[in-house]
Amino acid sequence: FKFEYKYGPVEAFKAWDRKLERWVIFKIYRQDVIRRASRFKKLVNEVRQLSQVTSPHVARIFDFGKQEKLAYVALEATEGIPILEAVKAYSLAPQEVAKLGKEMADGLSATVEVGVLHRNLNPDNIVVTKEGFAKIVDYGLGLFVGTANVTNVTRSGYLIGKEGYVAPELVAGGRSSELSEVFSLGVILYEALTGQLPYKAEEIVTFAGIGDLERLTATPPNRLVQGLDLRLGKIVMEAIEPKPEARTASASLLCKRLRQWLETAPPCRPISQIKKKEKEPPPCPKKADQA
Numbered sequence: 001f002k003f004e005y006k007y008g009p010v011e012a013f014k015a016w017d018r019k020l021e022r023w024v025i026f027k028i029y030r031q032d033v034i035r036r037a038s039r040f041k042k043l044v045n046e047v048r049q050l051s052q053v054t055s056p057h058v059a060r061i062f063d064f065g066k067q068e069k070l071a072y073v074a075l076e077a078t079e080g081i082p083i084l085e086a087v088k089a090y091s092l093a094p095q096e097v098a099k100l101g102k103e104m105a106d107g108l109s110a111t112v113e114v115g116v117l118h119r120n121l122n123p124d125n126i127v128v129t130k131e132g133f134a135k136i137v138d139y140g141l142g143l144f145v146g147t148a149n150v151t152n153v154t155r156s157g158y159l160i161g162k163e164g165y166v167a168p169e170l171v172a173g174g175r176s177s178e179l180s181e182v183f184s185l186g187v188i189l190y191e192a193l194t195g196q197l198p199y200k201a202e203e204i205v206t207f208a209g210i211g212d213l214e215r216l217t218a219t220p221p222n223r224l225v226q227g228l229d230l231r232l233g234k235i236v237m238e239a240i241e242p243k244p245e246a247r248t249a250s251a252s253l254l255c256k257r258l259r260q261w262l263e264t265a266p267p268c269r270p271i272s273q274i275k276k277k278e279k280e281p282p283p284c285p286k287k288a289d290q291a
Helices: 031-035 037-050 083-090 094-113 178-194 201-209 230-239 251-264
Strands: 002-007 010-017 022-029 061-067 070-076 080-082 126-129 134-136
Touching: 037 061, 037 070, 080 083, 083 094, 083 126, 083 178, 094 126, 094 134, 094 178, 094 251, 178 230, 178 251, 230 251
Parallel strands: none
Antiparallel strands: 002 010, 010 022, 022 070, 061 070, 080 126, 126 134
16 A cells, blocks of 8 residues: 545555556545445445446546445556646647547546536646546545535535636535536646646635626636637637636537547647656766765
8 A cells, every 4th residue: 555645534545456456546435424324325326426437538446345434445546647747748739738638528528427526626636648648537526416505615614626726606605517627627728738827716716705707817828828729729718717607518518629629730749659858867966066
């Protein structure tokens, strides 16, 4: 076992499956999840639903169980690097970023189709594999679509999700939905293309708090990246619309728009054929240091 992280009642480890000889991410859910029957039932249902997802762009669930005062889930251990690291390491062209975006949207659409939301989409949860494909990982905060009165704000006022990627309606206490997932995915795409977030986290909190989302504006990507296709910029801007009713209506529609753009965009080399940029070697020590 190798400890990965802890989030609330969940601890995650990277573990070696000796029977099938493969690495897995082993999540352990502590007592407060087991004690409350309603929470445990939601976890069981979520795992069952996610196990039905067959998209290659979502990490698979291998096993689930309960032992004494603990519950556990074994998930696919995706080998790769987070998407923003991949963009920098391989100097990815907009076409390749759009391809990754299409794959992310495809994976998101597949999970929504079985009735589960991620609720914490951010660049750390999008892994680019060595083959050059995007994969969504870590559904530990997942939630059923249509769950009544469930928001990303806990009773203690803590906002679930990474600042800057959480949709404005969730910051204001609204319900999680496919539209809020689309916003998070759109922000990731925007950052992958431009190198910066479309909105400052504090601005989202301020304007969402007073219900004035019209004052929340982002610079179009083509103004930040010379030569970027206006059509691609428009697709991304529509995905990050502050008002949910004006946003791209679904993950499947975002996937479709990116696919259509890629069909007319100039071809570029896939990630698997691009040599990863090596880090610059450290400077030679000075004579004094050598002594």
